[in-house]
Amino acid sequence: RKEVEQDPGPFNVPEGATVAFNCTYSNSASQSFFWYRQDCRKEPKLLMSVYSSGNEDGRFTAQLNRASQYISLLIRDSKLSDSATYLCVGNTGGFKTIFGAGTRLFVKA
Amino acid sequence: NAGVTQTPKFQVLKTGQSMTLQCAQDMNHEYMSWYRQDPGMGLRLIHYSVGAGITDQGEVPNGYNVSRSTTEDFPLRLLSAAPSQTSVYFCASSPRPGTGTSGANVLTFGAGSRLTVL
Numbered sequence: 541r542k543e544v545e546q547d548p549g550p551f552n553v554p555e556g557a558t559v560a561f562n563c564t565y566s567n568s569a570s571q572s573f574f575w576y577r578q579d580c581r582k583e584p585k586l587l588m589s590v591y592s593s594g595n596e597d598g599r600f601t602a603q604l605n606r607a608s609q610y611i612s613l614l615i616r617d618s619k620l621s622d623s624a625t626y627l628c629v630g631n632t633g634g635f636k637t638i639f640g641a642g643t644r645l646f647v648k649a
Numbered sequence: 650n651a652g653v654t655q656t657p658k659f660q661v662l663k664t665g666q667s668m669t670l671q672c673a674q675d676m677n678h679e680y681m682s683w684y685r686q687d688p689g690m691g692l693r694l695i696h697y698s699v700g701a702g703i704t705d706q707g708e709v710p711n712g713y714n715v716s717r718s719t720t721e722d723f724p725l726r727l728l729s730a731a732p733s734q735t736s737v738y739f740c741a742s743s744p745r746p747g748t749g750t751s752g753a754n755v756l757t758f759g760a761g762s763r764l765t766v767l
Binding site for chain 2: 572574583586589627639640641
């Protein structure tokens with residue numbers, strides 16, 4: 541079983557929709573969590589860090605539930621430009637950063 | 650700033666050939682790592698380094714060697730390429746691994762190296 545698991549999707553949503561991705565992690569020692577965005581044939585780029593108290597950045601909200609060992613990403617008012625693969629990432633506080641397989645999002649006009 | 654630079658961008662090898670993927674960063678990052686990305690598998694950690702002279706294995710280290718003689722460079726070596734190593738390879742770096750400080754563990758990636766082994 542992978543340490544970080546995500547629903548691969550794809551998620552197909554219309555512009556303006558709200559979409560949520562979930563991610564679970566198996567290593568309870570994981571300390572830091574992130575969401576990265578990856579466009580087709582490009583490198584991953586940091587979207588946002590995930591804090592225990594939850595955090596928001598514009599239309600994006602990330603939450604962490606340590607008791608259940610899952611992380612979520614909510615995108616409100618989806619834009620065409622949000623179409624990408626979203627990668628859930630966990631770090632054990634040691635030196636390993638582990639990526640989930642990614643969730644593909646397609647936003648349609 | 651160049652950030653993380655990977656070379657080559659594309660490479661075709663024959664089975665059994667050797668090659669080195671180069672990775673250099675100019676951000677004075679302590680942590681560097683190599684990932685491979687395959688369809689449906691996401692990014693899988695091959696090897697990583699927390700500083701010059703220190704390397705360790707990730708999830709899928711077999712068939713790959715690394716070294717870290719300087720802070721800036723972290724080359725990935727394939728000693729005898731196999732078709733199973735056909736993939737896109739990403740090098741990444743971050744400022745300070747294993748800490749809770751802001752920016753720690755946030756990875757900056759190179760543009761990727763697409764390798765095909767025939």
